Amino acid sequence: MTHACALSRRALLGSLAAGGALAALPGVGRFALAGEPQERCLVVLFLRGGADGLMLVGPSAEAAYIADRPPEMRVLDSGDRKGLPLDHALDPRLDFRLHPELGPLAELYQAKQLAIIHAAGITDGTRSHFVAQDLIERGVAAEGDLAHAGSGWLTRLLGALPPRPGELVRAVCTSGSVDASLAGFGPALAAPDLNGGIGLYGGDPTRNVLAALYRTGDDPLSRSMRSAVGSLAGLDQRLRGPDGKVTPYQPENQASYDGAEAGRGLRVVAQLLKLEVGLTLAAIDMGGWDTHEGQPGRFANQAKQLGQALSAFWNDIARYHDRVTLVAVTEFGRRLRSNLSQGTDHGHAAPMLVLGGTVNGGRMYGRWPGLDADALDHGVDLAVTTDYRTVLAEIAQRRFGATPGVVFPGFTPPAPLGLLRA
Amino acid sequence: MPAFALPLELIAPVRLGYGTRPRSASADESADRLRRGGLKAWIDWQLAPDDRADAECLRRLAALRLPIKYGATPEREAVDEQRGLVTVAQPVEALWPVVIDNKAPGPERGRPRQELAAAQVTRAIWSNWGLRELMVDFWHGHFTVFGNEPRIAAALPSLDQVVRRQWAGNFRTLLEAVATNPAMLVYLNNRSSRAGSANENFARELFELHTLGRAAYLNALYNRWRDVPGAAQGQPQGYIDQDVYEAARAFTGWTIEDGQGLGGDRKLPQSGRFTYQEGWHDGYQKRVLATEFDPFQPPMADGRKVLDLVAFHPATARHLCLKLCRRLVGDAPSEALLAAAVETWTKTRSRPDQIAQVIRAIVLSPAFAQPGQPRVKRPLELVASFVRATGMEFTVTDRLLGELEASGQRLFTYPTPDGLPDEDAYWLGTNALRHRASLMLGIADNGFGTGGIDAGWTPPHLPADVAAAQWLDRLLPGGLAPDVRGRIGQAIAGGLGLAPGQPIGSAGKDTATIARRLPAYAALSAPFQYR
Numbered sequence: 001m002t003h004a005c006a007l008s009r010r011a012l013l014g015s016l017a018a019g020g021a022l023a024a025l026p027g028v029g030r031f032a033l034a035g036e037p038q039e040r041c042l043v044v045l046f047l048r049g050g051a052d053g054l055m056l057v058g059p060s061a062e063a064a065y066i067a068d069r070p071p072e073m074r075v076l077d078s079g080d081r082k083g084l085p086l087d088h089a090l091d092p093r094l095d096f097r098l099h100p101e102l103g104p105l106a107e108l109y110q111a112k113q114l115a116i117i118h119a120a121g122i123t124d125g126t127r128s129h130f131v132a133q134d135l136i137e138r139g140v141a142a143e144g145d146l147a148h149a150g151s152g153w154l155t156r157l158l159g160a161l162p163p164r165p166g167e168l169v170r171a172v173c174t175s176g177s178v179d180a181s182l183a184g185f186g187p188a189l190a191a192p193d194l195n196g197g198i199g200l201y202g203g204d205p206t207r208n209v210l211a212a213l214y215r216t217g218d219d220p221l222s223r224s225m226r227s228a229v230g231s232l233a234g235l236d237q238r239l240r241g242p243d244g245k246v247t248p249y250q251p252e253n254q255a256s257y258d259g260a261e262a263g264r265g266l267r268v269v270a271q272l273l274k275l276e277v278g279l280t281l282a283a284i285d286m287g288g289w290d291t292h293e294g295q296p297g298r299f300a301n302q303a304k305q306l307g308q309a310l311s312a313f314w315n316d317i318a319r320y321h322d323r324v325t326l327v328a329v330t331e332f333g334r335r336l337r338s339n340l341s342q343g344t345d346h347g348h349a350a351p352m353l354v355l356g357g358t359v360n361g362g363r364m365y366g367r368w369p370g371l372d373a374d375a376l377d378h379g380v381d382l383a384v385t386t387d388y389r390t391v392l393a394e395i396a397q398r399r400f401g402a403t404p405g406v407v408f409p410g411f412t413p414p415a416p417l418g419l420l421r422a
Numbered sequence: 423m424p425a426f427a428l429p430l431e432l433i434a435p436v437r438l439g440y441g442t443r444p445r446s447a448s449a450d451e452s453a454d455r456l457r458r459g460g461l462k463a464w465i466d467w468q469l470a471p472d473d474r475a476d477a478e479c480l481r482r483l484a485a486l487r488l489p490i491k492y493g494a495t496p497e498r499e500a501v502d503e504q505r506g507l508v509t510v511a512q513p514v515e516a517l518w519p520v521v522i523d524n525k526a527p528g529p530e531r532g533r534p535r536q537e538l539a540a541a542q543v544t545r546a547i548w549s550n551w552g553l554r555e556l557m558v559d560f561w562h563g564h565f566t567v568f569g570n571e572p573r574i575a576a577a578l579p580s581l582d583q584v585v586r587r588q589w590a591g592n593f594r595t596l597l598e599a600v601a602t603n604p605a606m607l608v609y610l611n612n613r614s615s616r617a618g619s620a621n622e623n624f625a626r627e628l629f630e631l632h633t634l635g636r637a638a639y640l641n642a643l644y645n646r647w648r649d650v651p652g653a654a655q656g657q658p659q660g661y662i663d664q665d666v667y668e669a670a671r672a673f674t675g676w677t678i679e680d681g682q683g684l685g686g687d688r689k690l691p692q693s694g695r696f697t698y699q700e701g702w703h704d705g706y707q708k709r710v711l712a713t714e715f716d717p718f719q720p721p722m723a724d725g726r727k728v729l730d731l732v733a734f735h736p737a738t739a740r741h742l743c744l745k746l747c748r749r750l751v752g753d754a755p756s757e758a759l760l761a762a763a764v765e766t767w768t769k770t771r772s773r774p775d776q777i778a779q780v781i782r783a784i785v786l787s788p789a790f791a792q793p794g795q796p797r798v799k800r801p802l803e804l805v806a807s808f809v810r811a812t813g814m815e816f817t818v819t820d821r822l823l824g825e826l827e828a829s830g831q832r833l834f835t836y837p838t839p840d841g842l843p844d845e846d847a848y849w850l851g852t853n854a855l856r857h858r859a860s861l862m863l864g865i866a867d868n869g870f871g872t873g874g875i876d877a878g879w880t881p882p883h884l885p886a887d888v889a890a891a892q893w894l895d896r897l898l899p900g901g902l903a904p905d906v907r908g909r910i911g912q913a914i915a916g917g918l919g920l921a922p923g924q925p926i927g928s929a930g931k932d933t934a935t936i937a938r939r940l941p942a943y944a945a946l947s948a949p950f951q952y953r
Contacts, residue, residue: 129838201863209918221846
């Protein structure tokens with residue numbers, strides 16, 4: 001299974017890299033030239049818990065890195081567990097490598113569909129998960145701004161876009177509840193999976209009763225219930241065949257999602273994309289990155305799940321690559337020096353990953369500040385040299401034509417990094 | 423804000439417990455007490471629970487069986503049985519051997535969590551002491567741990583015992599009992615924290631989640647401790663990262679007996695119990711919240727001093743009182759209510775009944791009757807108040823626990839240390855609402871094997887709109903004006919395709935289904951959904 005999946009991925013990526021032999025594949029041609037602004041979709045994959053950026057993409061040969069961390073807490077440049085080298089133009093002396101479990105990401109990088117922005121993050125000094133996640137999801141710079149940011153950044157992005165005709169699901173969250181990045185956007189679909197359909201117990205009578213009970217009312221429950229009753233019925237119908245049974249979702253190109261959180265979420269995104277229900281934004285979670293203890297094994301497992309999820313998703317939606325941009329972000333990286341629990345505590349900068357059919361991939365962006373003591377934030381953590389909003393604003397502008405200041409109030413981005421062709 | 427207001431005698435038992443039973447039932451005297459003695463007498467009665475006066479609940483806990491099934495392994499025989507709640511009263515050492523045995527069957531390793539979740543739902547529905555049950559849930563949320571990790575599952579019953587002893591007791595006492603509980607020591611990793619490079623996980627969440635709260639985290643503004651307002655007077659208004667680092671040092675050596683090596687051939691025993699290891703403790707001087715700690719203090723004195731500092735900090739009073747007001751009253755409590763609670767919290771901080779006094783102050787404040795923004799019931803509150811109000815039969819099953827989980831009501835399985843969000847938005851996502859409806863309808867239909875509503879309770883000659891309105895009055899006795907009930911009844915009947923005045927019996931083969939589900943549809947109307 002895994003073998004078939006890898007072969008298929010190589011075949012696909014090869015054809016893409018060769019520049020558009022894709023249209024020759026059956027069922028693909030119709031979409032090969034798609035990617036009009038009104039059909040585009042942005043997927044935000046939030047790595048919750050503070051992913052250790054120095055183990056995701058490590059400067060394997062940097063002296064301070066080697067001096068400050070034991071080998072099992074590093075991405076190595078030799079041996080059986082050596083990391084996967086990345087071609088880059090940041091600084092010829094630096095040997096950046098992906099964690100060895102991130103093979104699928106190395107392939108996407110080589111196929112020039114994945115870009116890495118290292119030393120990115122929030123500029124606020126917080127080391128609190130919940131504050132840092134809030135800052136990013138609300139799209140603000142500092143904790144003091146949170147009080148004025150009533151909505152999430154994805155909500156503001158959505159507000160800047162024209163509605164799509166016939167759209168049923170504009171935004172989806174797969175964590176079960178609505179993500180703070182979509183706060184203030186009522187009709188987001190919050191569903192961890194669509195496997196059993198998304199109907200209501202009791203079918204039409206229940207839908208009619210709920211619609212009648214909540215026809216009016218401006219309280220939070222009434223508003224949510226109206227929107228849920230409306231979207232559930234329409235979507236549920238689309239998930240069922242003529243016999244009324246839920247049509248099991250069949251990923252394309254032998255893509256194989258594992259059952260873990262990120263894969264489960266991305267599978268929902270792929271399914272909605274193919275249903276053509278107007279999906280514009282998806283907020284997907286992957287937890288488990290808070291590795292204060294037992295990091296080597298736990299991180300390897302996380303990395304494997306991340307690679308597997310992205311590889312399955314990218315294989316599955318090969319027909320949609322030009323329409324989709326995925327950005328992976330974490331609230332902060334982790335301390336350069338490890339603790340004595342074989343773990344790392346909360347730090348500052350980390351890489352952001354951008355994947356897409358129109359991404360100028362195979363490159364690293366940003367500026368590497370280095371790990372020497374005087375370059376570290378507070379003397380202990382990788383410093384932030386690229387504001388996370390620079391990356392997100394560039395995607396919002398380039399892909400959706402949204403004005404950065406509307407999506408990120410008060411933020412004037414520096415010159416674009418050049419992450420995207422279109 | 424919803425366009426209805428329910429009288430206090432209906433809403434108080436829901437907000438401060440899980441509702442009352444119908445007037446006719448003898449098992450619960452809560453409604454009568456409230457009517458006769460008023461809120462003051464009622465809250466004092468609820469604050470002094472007597473387990474001897476909870477026979478129905480105890481009987482049901484003793485009778486409850488949940489299935490457990492797994493195949494044979496080289497070490498064990500296959501099991502396929504209905505088993506009682508055998509773990510909930512156990513100390514950690516009794517449950518530890520199974521969870522540390524990687525070859526032990528998964529269902530056995532996860533069993534303590536499952537049994538505790540079943541016990542919690544059973545108590546929410548059947549206990550006379552609803553306030554205690556609600557507060558136990560509150561503290562489990564405040565001190566969240568992730569019970570799907572087997573070592574944490576083994577210690578969950580002991581954590582529950584701690585919370586049940588101190589739910590209305592003293593916060594400082596509760597805080598230390600939690601800080602030394604194996605479930606917390608595993609979850610926030612303090613068990614592996616060592617002098618030299620301490621693990622900061624517990625210390626950080628102690629400040630941010632358990633005590634002072636995020637509003638008192640001043641790190642974005644200050645990176646030098648002397649700049650924190652009040653620091654010069656030894657009374658810093660908030661905490662910064664340096665306090666987290668130093669507190670982490672103070673807790674080094676607070677660990678559990680989990681077989682960790684002690685150097686050479688020596689190892690800690692494997693019991694799961696708390697232990698203090700002086701050899702792992704960072705004994706040098708420290709400074710936490712602008713207070714100096716001398717070097718080389720007696721065992722555990724550094725950690726206990728940190729617990730004193732954070733438990734008695736004014737920001738903690740405010741953080742905890744705000745959480746209590748939001749849970750017991752409603753969103754955005756008035757400044758007056760909060761101030762009254764904070765005053766009581768502070769005044770009683772060394773008393774063994776501190777938390778009870780604060781609850782009392784909140785409930786007896788005039789603001790209790792006028793919450794600014796009513797909250798949506800959590801799914802467990804919805805299920806319990808529905809079962810209580812209908813007087814239906816109900817036995818917890820695995821399937822019911824699964825449906826609660828899907829509705830967002832995760833019992834000991836919330837993945838992050840902030841616990842289930844105390845914001846309505848969390849319960850109002852599309853899928854959560856969908857499961858909210860299936861919870862109510864499934865319980866009425868006996869879809870989860872919990873009991874079900876007897877279709878015969880709703881006579882078929884009654885018009886559907888009238889019957890629905892009658893059920894609403896049973897759910898909320900006297901709570902809604904007849905015209906409001908009538909409108910809701912007509913909306914339900916109309917949704918079912920029955921005209922006003924049209925009897926349920928005219929629905930043909932659907933008659934029994936409609937009769938069973940009508941109470942659930944009534945419970946799905948907004949007045950019963952809010953607390």
